[in-house]
Amino acid sequence: MFSTSKVLKDLQKLSSTPVDLPSAMSKERIEKMQSLNAGWKLSYATERVDEEVIQTLFQLAHDRNALDLMQQMQLGKCLNQIEGFTSEKKSVLHTATRDFFKDQLSSKEADSARRGAYEEVEKLERFVQLMEEREWSDIIQIGIGGSSLGPKAIYQSLRAHQKKPVRVHFLSNIDPDSASKILQEVHLETTLVISVSKSGTTLETCQNEERIRNAFASERIDPQGHFLAVTAKGSPMDNPAHYLAIFYIWDFIGGRFSATSMVGGVVLSLALGFDMYWKLLEGAQAMDRVARSSVNPKNLPLMGALLGIWNRNFLHHASLALIPYAEGLAGFPAHVQQLDMESNGKQIDRQGNFLDFPAGEILFGDVGTDCQHSFFQFLHQGCDIVPIAFIGVVKDQYGKDLELEGTSFQEKLLANLFAQMIALAQGQKSENPNQLFLGNRPSHLLLTEVLDPYRVGALLAYFEHKIAFQGFIWGVNSFDQEGVQLGKKLSNQMMDGFRCKKSMQSFSSPIIEACLDLTEDFL
């Protein structure tokens, strides 16, 4: 078990006297504690670590076979399972959806997955060319969770490069107002709908697709020629009579890890161009190679994972704020929140034993500088210490920056970013307790030159692998989500309850009856 190893005792000992950042911060520290790979620079001088801590964390990674497991994952070994219990039992091969570039991995599973994925990519490229002739005003991607958050985050991050005037809408929620609002905005005649569900049975997605089809019908527009599907072969949605084209995904690609598959590929290629999608894949694959390369600071996702474990399990900080100082990355906190909390929000290890240490973390965030004027009070002086993952970009995306009072907006943005890191780390002495900042609030920074598809792809894969590494080291299965099943089961019972209520039948459960009664008597 994690908690009885020698390296763990070493880390616990080190954590009793962590680096004091107010005294340790220096130019040399910042210059030394940084690492560059795949277009991204990781600066970790403002984390409470020193060389000894880093080396001991590397030892932990070795002891827990982190790099082996990463390689096994990318080779297609069966890692999504709980040994000895009924569970998922499959490989985890989202990396195969982009392993089309340098240093391809080879195994029976990975080769087969790559071939299948590449067929879809080629099919998509041809399809995008065909669609060039049509003028779409709107694209609606219907999908929820992983079929929404990743593609949306990537789309937003690259929208500045969009040449066509097409508007992209993401429809996920079962809330009827979600579709109502979108239907108010689109021109159905020139709207393309992409329905995304691996199983082809996701409640929200199927219902919303039906609703949009109804809207086409009520405007007397033939839906033929307007609907695409992204689903698994053989699913209820795999029906060519219903769709202009069907693109496939596979069981070995988890929803939250599916952004580079057809789940993201179709919408991104249609809105931004196939070349942008291809560059995204290249960047993601570059970070895949980084992740399986070595145990040292050049392995950025492993570094991110280990710094997180240090903060979580040794300095006992239970959450992480993800703060991109880039409007284009506004969708990343929600996507990475899902990646992190759904993957590692687990209570048992891969053998079914209850964990005797905390895994996972609460991840939340928003863009800077906005949140400096919102929850940063808590980050500077709150009772709990919240480690922060900052993201920065050197250049703006639209190329329309303006210099006022001697600095550009982009420089002001970066100035604010660096200022927060230093303020949190160094703090400030004061006789006035309200103006006292204790410092030692850890953070790190991922910095890149510009948000282009390659770098966005690399960033996406950075988070996927950071989170997978943490799961490997904690020993949890990061790839299932059994915790969402009970809610699904009960929600079916509640829906039955609504049907009973309308038909004046008696309820199966008094608790369900009491819940539905809450919706009455507001006077």
Place this chain on the structure above:
Amino acid sequence: MFSTSKVLKDLQKLSSTPVDLPSAMSKERIEKMQSLNAGWKLSYATERVDEEVIQTLFQLAHDRNALDLMQQMQLGKCLNQIEGFTSEKKSVLHTATRDFFKDQLSSKEADSARRGAYEEVEKLERFVQLMEEREWSDIIQIGIGGSSLGPKAIYQSLRAHQKKPVRVHFLSNIDPDSASKILQEVHLETTLVISVSKSGTTLETCQNEERIRNAFASERIDPQGHFLAVTAKGSPMDNPAHYLAIFYIWDFIGGRFSATSMVGGVVLSLALGFDMYWKLLEGAQAMDRVARSSVNPKNLPLMGALLGIWNRNFLHHASLALIPYAEGLAGFPAHVQQLDMESNGKQIDRQGNFLDFPAGEILFGDVGTDCQHSFFQFLHQGCDIVPIAFIGVVKDQYGKDLELEGTSFQEKLLANLFAQMIALAQGQKSENPNQLFLGNRPSHLLLTEVLDPYRVGALLAYFEHKIAFQGFIWGVNSFDQEGVQLGKKLSNQMMDGFRCKKSMQSFSSPIIEACLDLTEDFL
């Protein structure tokens, strides 16, 4: 001090054997543990409390003079200060911006504040009538933090009722891409700009206003007739030569509490109509009256505050997820996150003593059902227990719901909401550890019939007062934000750094130099 009182010991004792929800849940419990006021029903059967805990929490509220302090606040007593130290020193009178209805409070301060606020409301009503003649395609509200999040959350919640086709944009971030994106979307000829800054010196707001004025100039459009200001009398923005109209706010209205003042009033009235704004005020004022009424379950904000303190200080849950099952309320988690974390993310009490218990909490959230497919795995089976504040609405907003398979979308939405509450509370036994749900994960629900301005106003004030009550009981000053000052100071130094770098001058600080050097050498 908080931690030495008898009631605290009583609560600590009670918290050693909190209610076991899997065995306690029943129809009767749900029927009993609910309370209705100002259009909102609070259901707290799924919190780990019983009658004795509730009564003891009321005793805590009495001991800490919570109701008195709420009344004093609304009467304009000086509550924003740290006694004995240099600090803010002012009253907290956001409630005066809407005390125009039943049972008005009277004191010298409150009367004067109400008169001033009412003058602005009347001025706004006349101005909106004047503007009726102009056809605006776009409104840009420039403002950050409280000048953005509250107005945006309210606007989104009522947009379904919007009759005019005007598009509303919120520009907050110093990131140059924020303004670039908006400028790409608007028609400046028919764009109205509302610049909002109490001090008239907020970096982001002033710079963005300048940027937008530049855009007008480069399109050779006279900005005269396009710009409005919301600011304090005598601020640098209080200059009639620059604005078509200026609306006032006062020092006694904190940014995050300013949504019902002109900060929200101008944009909401222009986009949605003055009547909607007026109804919003009426709903907020109704909840203001509820908040000062009594110590019992009818006082919804006090109940919310006490349930939060029970979870935070006695059951030791350090965070709160805010999950509205209503697309219209999508902006509320970000607004309430600011309200909560900026108000109570404090380390000292009102006398300047360091707290010996944790105050404040990490608040995050998103809309259901979306987040069921995202971070709910963590909420059901994660290592940390995260209490949840659910919000539900019985009817949809657009009136375009559809029944499929025997239930409407709205019923499916509510079914999911109730299912999550019950699943989290009751859990599920299983021999398979991966399918085991321990239950006892607390939540409560705020439910209303429909999202109209009155109910949105009441909801807004509910959160304002819930958070103020928690501050009163914890003994912190919820109304300042000294924690954001250090970052501002350092960011000015970093901006100087950028200027030095460009003019090849030497740097004042080696750490600043090292930070700026990070932006170079990406190969």
